[in-house]
Amino acid sequence: MTWLITGGAGYIGAHVVRAMTRAGERAVVYDDLSTGIADRVPDGVPLVVGSTLDRERVARALAAHRITGVVHLAAKKQVGESVDRPLLYYRENVEGLRVLLEAVTATSHVRSFVLSSSAAVYGMPDVDLVTEETPCAPISPYGETKLAGEWLVRATGRATGLSTASLRYFNVAGAAAPELADTGVFNIVPMVFEKLTQGEAPRIFGDDYPTPDGTCVRDYIHVVDLAEAHVAAARALQSSPGHSLTLNIGRGEGVSVREMIDLINAVTGYDRPPTVTPRRPGDPARVVASADRIATELGWKAKYDVRDMVTSAWDGWVRTHPGAARD
Numbered sequence: 001m002t003w004l005i006t007g008g009a010g011y012i013g014a015h016v017v018r019a020m021t022r023a024g025e026r027a028v029v030y031d032d033l034s035t036g037i038a039d040r041v042p043d044g045v046p047l048v049v050g051s052t053l054d055r056e057r058v059a060r061a062l063a064a065h066r067i068t069g070v071v072h073l074a075a076k077k078q079v080g081e082s083v084d085r086p087l088l089y090y091r092e093n094v095e096g097l098r099v100l101l102e103a104v105t106a107t108s109h110v111r112s113f114v115l116s117s118s119a120a121v122y123g124m125p126d127v128d129l130v131t132e133e134t135p136c137a138p139i140s141p142y143g144e145t146k147l148a149g150e151w152l153v154r155a156t157g158r159a160t161g162l163s164t165a166s167l168r169y170f171n172v173a174g175a176a177a178p179e180l181a182d183t184g185v186f187n188i189v190p191m192v193f194e195k196l197t198q199g200e201a202p203r204i205f206g207d208d209y210p211t212p213d214g215t216c217v218r219d220y221i222h223v224v225d226l227a228e229a230h231v232a233a234a235r236a237l238q239s240s241p242g243h244s245l246t247l248n249i250g251r252g253e254g255v256s257v258r259e260m261i262d263l264i265n266a267v268t269g270y271d272r273p274p275t276v277t278p279r280r281p282g283d284p285a286r287v288v289a290s291a292d293r294i295a296t297e298l299g300w301k302a303k304y305d306v307r308d309m310v311t312s313a314w315d316g317w318v319r320t321h322p323g324a325a326r327d
Helices: 011-022 055-064 079-084 086-105 141-160 188-197 223-239 257-268 292-298 306-320
Strands: 002-006 026-031 047-049 069-072 112-118 163-169 171-173 203-205 217-222 244-249 254-256 275-277
Touching: 002 011, 011 026, 011 223, 026 055, 055 086, 069 086, 069 223, 079 086, 079 141, 086 112, 086 141, 112 141, 112 223, 141 163, 141 244, 163 223, 171 188, 171 223, 171 306, 188 257, 188 306, 203 257, 217 223, 217 257, 217 306, 223 244, 223 292, 244 292, 254 257, 257 306
Parallel strands: 002 026, 002 069, 026 047, 069 112, 112 163, 163 244, 171 217, 203 275
Antiparallel strands: 217 254
């Protein structure tokens, strides 16, 4: 098959492209390069620069490369920004997906569609482990757009026979290689790196949660494991026409914010204790995936642990911040 990977020049997208091509699948990247980096696209993989809102350009890419499946990662993804700019997020994440699906279903050769979704669809679940049956109650426009995207993909599949999968990512970290590391500073690992290398204390937003050490607990997944899950989902759809999947992508293990900061200090060689500031509105105490369904459906299981994530992410950080490395 030949897969169009939207957002394939981004942090996660580049890892999906790498995993797909190493698995023997053909890939074409479609990215507007607003946050993606063209140099992440491997030699031999075509890059089409364009927006998913541009139906004609999408349609030309689908036809020119005889695309048979789509992995859709292109989206706006910052929760705080989505609160400030909900119309932007609904346009990019929902309307962009609708336009893409319209182009996809107008062809006769695209048979599979994998959607990048998010644990943000669950909101603030009051459960020990989040299963795919846990009620969805997103608390940000970002989470709302991801849930609406799942509905749109699932409904399109039912109406047209398109095989579909919605993959709900938990907290992604790490890198397959330093040059593929996350260049944004929006998630806990790069945020702590930034504070440490600026000579500042990392921050903990609240230490009075009902958790063992009072700080929030999250499930972290290595981006390489996440990319392999995309390959497994894509191949499952390829072998089961008309199939529909909704799957959590996580390790099923919780790590507290304080534990994560302690580990980052240890891996990086810094020794800078965190400071505690007030809670951020909307932060749930604990969000940890049940990864049972994906193991059953796809035979997939995460291979890398949290230390692997931090170590590989640090190698990428040092590559772009050479003065950060400790002697």
